[in-house]
Amino acid sequence: MDESEKNTQSEAARGGEVLVLGATGKTGRRVVRRLAEAGVPVRAASRRSATAFDWEDRGTWGPAVAGASAVYLVAPEDPEPVKPFTAEAVAAGVRRFVVLSGRGLERVGSDFEFGAGMAAAEAAVRESGAEWTILRPNNFFQNFTEDLWLEPVRAGRLALPIGDVPEPFIDAEDIAEVAAAALTEDGHAGRVYDLSGPEDLTFADAARIIGGAAGRQVRFAELAPDEYRAELRGLGFPEPAITLLDSMFAIHRAGITAGPADGVRQALGRPAADFTTWARRTAATGVWAEQG
Secondary structure, X not given: OOHHHXXXXXXXXXXXXXXXXXXXXXXXXXXXXXXXHOOOXXXXXXXXXXXXXXXXXXXXXXHHHOOEEEEEEEOOOOXXXXXXXXXXXXXXXXXXXXXXXXXXXXXXXXXXXXXXXXXXHHHHXXXXXXXXXXXXXXOXXXXXXXXXXXXXXXXXXXXXXXXXXXXXXXXXXXXHXXXXXXXXXXXXXXEEEEEOOOOOEXXXXXXHHHHHXXXXXXXXXXXXXXXXXXXXXXXXXXXXXXXXXXXXXXXXHOOOOOOOOOHHHHHHOOOOOOHHHHHHHHHOOOOOOOOO
16 A cells, blocks of 8 residues: 555544454454554454443443544444444444444344344444445455364364355455445445455365365365254353354355355455465465364
8 A cells, every 4th residue: 555545544534533343353453454554543442452342331332432433333243232332423423334244134034043233233324324334244264264163174174064055255354455445435335345255165165275275184074053053062152152153054054145246346446365365375374283
């Protein structure tokens, strides 16, 4: 990014800081980094950040939004606090929201437990009177390196209830770049960006690609949903997390998130990163080395 681009973004953000919720999460910390590198005043907020923010502690909301002109909104699972937070933020002077949602959320009905908080966030910003942009990404590449499926990959066995339904995984760096653009530039207001990688891959494909990049076998095993829930319980997952993951895979099995989308190109004018290139680069870090 050259100096003229940095100056343009700084102009766009002038008048207040950009508040990034979920600032220690996969996309949040990447959004913080991109904004800071571009010279945009940014306030990182989470339960573990210098700016404390907790959806369950409304006393943290006011200090977090004070002086902010834009918010990167990562919703909680509980939909209840999202609308009152959004109203408080607008009253404090927030003029723009960028919401991290989920691919296919407009097709997810009451049959699924997953996505209630994201749906509430989408509705809240649409009704807020402020500018809004909604990001609906697929599963992140980084789910294989930062949590969820890291330990299974290291163990050489990725076992999930998904079959051969494809998923066009997306790089969290692409999501962060789209978010940073929407937070600081004009032209994104009122847009809903479906964000995916450029190709459909099954989870078996992903395991094979990662194994090939890492120089070791990573086997995919198909589980029935009840087997998956049982394995999660055996690993010590709490029941709410088990319910959400089970529902997420039910959405995937229904094909709701399948098929590449072109939101990255729409927002940034370039193609999304591809999984194989990312896997080769990532394997070189040793993150998938067999644990001993």
